[in-house]
Structure formats: structure tokens, C-alpha cells
Amino acid sequence: MLTQTTSRVLEPSDLDAALAVLDREPVANAFVASRVQIAGLDPWRLGGEMWGFYEHGMLTSLCYAGANLVPICAGPRAVRAFADRARRAGRRCSSIVGPTESTALLWRLLEPHWGPAREVRSHQPLMVTDRLPADIAPDPYVRRVRKDEMETIMPACVAMFTEEVGISPLAGDGGLLYQARVAELVGSGRSFARFDEHGKVVFKAEIGAATDRACQIQGVWVAPEHRGKGLAAPGMAAVLRYALADVAPVVSLYVNDYNTAARRTYQRVGFQEIGAFTSVLF
CATH class of the missing domain: 3.40.630.30 (Gcn5-related N-acetyltransferase (GNAT))
Structure with missing residues (x-):
């Protein structure tokens, strides 16, 4: 058992643990979860690496590192670990995207090394629904x-x-x-x-x-x-x-x-x- 915090690149054998993390926030994590469910954690099939952050031997956070860099269920300690790994690896992504708190911190840590960005969209509302509108008929031609x-x-x-x-x-x-x-x-x-x-x-x-x-x-x-x-x-x-x-x-x-x-x-x-x-x- 690991007794302290650590991060590493996940392997296909870590799939169940990774899916459990993704399932904690199914709406916010839909993009990455959909890819992992289809491709698993093999980097060639997934289109990037999946980094894992462990606390006391438990996988608690993820970061997808492909065309996008996406922090997942990541608190400040996990974000700092992911930022350190990303800084050492060098920028390979075309964007960083994810929940505002973790993504903003990740960018603050990486900006001195990766900046400047072409554009930062700091607040993009995440919206959901589970039902059809009562007063708007669906367009029959769509x-x-x-x-x-x-x-x-x-x-x-x-x-x-x-x-x-x-x-x-x-x-x-x-x-x-x-x-x-x-x-x-x-x-x-x-x-x-x-x-x-x-x-x-x-x-x-x-x-x-x-x-x-x-x-x-x-x-x-x-x-x-x-x-x-x-x-x-x-x-x-x-x-x-x-x-x-x-x-x-x-x-x-x-x-x-x-x-x-x-x-x-x-x-x-x-x-x-x-x-x-x-x-x-x-």
C-alpha cells in the first residue's frame, strides 16, 4: 500500500478504478468517460495517456493527457501533481479544458512554462436537463x-x-x-x-x-x-x-x-x- 500521495501513468489493469473515479461526476466527466468506456486505458486506443493521482493507496483523481488536457475530480494536491508531470512532459495538447476550479489552477501553474495561451475562456456554464421542454415543440425537420x-x-x-x-x-x-x-x-x-x-x-x-x-x-x-x-x-x-x-x-x-x-x-x-x-x- 502507498502511504503518501503520488501520481503515475495508468495502465489497462487500472480500468475499473479509473471508471469508478469518472462515475463520481458523470455529467462533468462525460467526454472522458465515453472515450475510456470505448477504448480503455491503452494510450494508442485512447488517444492519450491517463494520469492517476493516489492518496493513501487509493486512486482519487485523473487527468486525461491527449489532444486536450483534462483534470478530473482533481483537488489542489492532484492538480499540482498533474501540473508537474505536464510541465516535465512539455505541451502536447491544443487545449486545457475541465471544471473551472481545477482547470484554472492547472493553468496558473503551467502558464509560466506553456504560456501565453491564444485565448482563455474562464467561465463556460455547464448546463443539464433530463426532460423535454413543455412549451417548445421539437423541429420535425431535424x-x-x-x-x-x-x-x-x-x-x-x-x-x-x-x-x-x-x-x-x-x-x-x-x-x-x-x-x-x-x-x-x-x-x-x-x-x-x-x-x-x-x-x-x-x-x-x-x-x-x-x-x-x-x-x-x-x-x-x-x-x-x-x-x-x-x-x-x-x-x-x-x-x-x-x-x-x-x-x-x-x-x-x-x-x-x-x-x-x-x-x-x-x-x-x-x-x-x-x-x-x-x-x-x-
């Missing part, structure tokens, strides 16, 4: 995107990502990883859209992470020429209907605090704030 519609949905996904993140997902590798991710969501039936009479995307959203306890909606986007027409709330209600019926009993999302229009839409559909995320973008 449906699952078919596999043969990849060429149609892809430009909308690129436009959403570029608008949201500030850089194109096609940079670097020419968009191969991003296209594979979009194809994965379409293939798994977790990409939704409304198309106009010409086959162009009017509204879209994806269920980007899913476990048996919670799922997370992402990539919500309305084509610029259709904004202000009241499409977002019925569209979200439609995606929410699919999510609750087919995926998980609780649906979450997080949103930039300055995006007041989006926050009002989500509140209209029944989402309530339960916490906040912070994102550090490089």
Missing part, C-alpha cells in the same frame, strides 16, 4: 444525418468549428482527424441537422460524448442567413428528444458565458446551470 450526406454536413461543421474556436479544423493535417471525427459521429447516429429545400444545412448539432448515465451536445450551429428566425430552440428540442430517447437519461452541454443568445435558447429548452468549465486554447 433528423439524423445519413452517411451519404458527409459532403453536405462537413462544410457546416467546419464553419461552426472555425467560428467557435477561432481557427480552422482543416489546418495542420489537412483536416484528416477532424473529418474522421465527423464521420464517426455521423456513422454512430449522433449527428443531427435540418436541411433546406436545396439540401443545404440550416441547423446542426451533435451528441459528441455519451455514456449510459449522461451525454453531451456539442457543435450547435445555425447558418448565418437563418439566424434570428427562431430555429435554434426547436432544433435543440429535437436533438434533446433523440438524446433522451436513445442515448442517456441526462443531457448536458457547456457554452461560452458571453454567448447570451445561446444561453437564452438553452434555458428556454429547459437546460439549467449546474457548474462551469474553463477552456485554455493554444
Whole structure:
């Protein structure tokens, strides 16, 4: 038995213990939990390492270190241990993202070594709901995107990502990883859209992470020429209907605090704030 605090890279044999930590906060941890449930803890399949923090021989906290650096159920001592490991390894991620308290501390410890960031989004409300809205009918034209519609949905996904993140997902590798991710969501039936009479995307959203306890909606986007027409709330209600019926009993999302229009839409559909995320973008 370990008698003091320590951290190490987890191995496939640590899977049950890691899942137990992730299950402590199923909504906040949905993104990482969904990956671990599918890929386990093998770094090649997971797309990154999983770091574990131990106190008195018990695994109490995690940190996913892949394309994103994500602290999980991490108190100050765990965050300091993860920051030390991240500093020694050097920055390999494109962002740090997670619950505000742990993520903000992690960034304060890493900023002298990794900074400056391209952007810090310090307060992104985490919102959840477990029911359909009583007063907003789901848009009947929002449906699952078919596999043969990849060429149609892809430009909308690129436009959403570029608008949201500030850089194109096609940079670097020419968009191969991003296209594979979009194809994965379409293939798994977790990409939704409304198309106009010409086959162009009017509204879209994806269920980007899913476990048996919670799922997370992402990539919500309305084509610029259709904004202000009241499409977002019925569209979200439609995606929410699919999510609750087919995926998980609780649906979450997080949103930039300055995006007041989006926050009002989500509140209209029944989402309530339960916490906040912070994102550090490089």
C-alpha cells in the first residue's frame, strides 16, 4: 500500500478504478468517460495517456493527457501533481479544458512554462436537463444525418468549428482527424441537422460524448442567413428528444458565458446551470 500521495501513468489493469473515479461526476466527466468506456486505458486506443493521482493507496483523481488536457475530480494536491508531470512532459495538447476550479489552477501553474495561451475562456456554464421542454415543440425537420450526406454536413461543421474556436479544423493535417471525427459521429447516429429545400444545412448539432448515465451536445450551429428566425430552440428540442430517447437519461452541454443568445435558447429548452468549465486554447 502507498502511504503518501503520488501520481503515475495508468495502465489497462487500472480500468475499473479509473471508471469508478469518472462515475463520481458523470455529467462533468462525460467526454472522458465515453472515450475510456470505448477504448480503455491503452494510450494508442485512447488517444492519450491517463494520469492517476493516489492518496493513501487509493486512486482519487485523473487527468486525461491527449489532444486536450483534462483534470478530473482533481483537488489542489492532484492538480499540482498533474501540473508537474505536464510541465516535465512539455505541451502536447491544443487545449486545457475541465471544471473551472481545477482547470484554472492547472493553468496558473503551467502558464509560466506553456504560456501565453491564444485565448482563455474562464467561465463556460455547464448546463443539464433530463426532460423535454413543455412549451417548445421539437423541429420535425431535424433528423439524423445519413452517411451519404458527409459532403453536405462537413462544410457546416467546419464553419461552426472555425467560428467557435477561432481557427480552422482543416489546418495542420489537412483536416484528416477532424473529418474522421465527423464521420464517426455521423456513422454512430449522433449527428443531427435540418436541411433546406436545396439540401443545404440550416441547423446542426451533435451528441459528441455519451455514456449510459449522461451525454453531451456539442457543435450547435445555425447558418448565418437563418439566424434570428427562431430555429435554434426547436432544433435543440429535437436533438434533446433523440438524446433522451436513445442515448442517456441526462443531457448536458457547456457554452461560452458571453454567448447570451445561446444561453437564452438553452434555458428556454429547459437546460439549467449546474457548474462551469474553463477552456485554455493554444
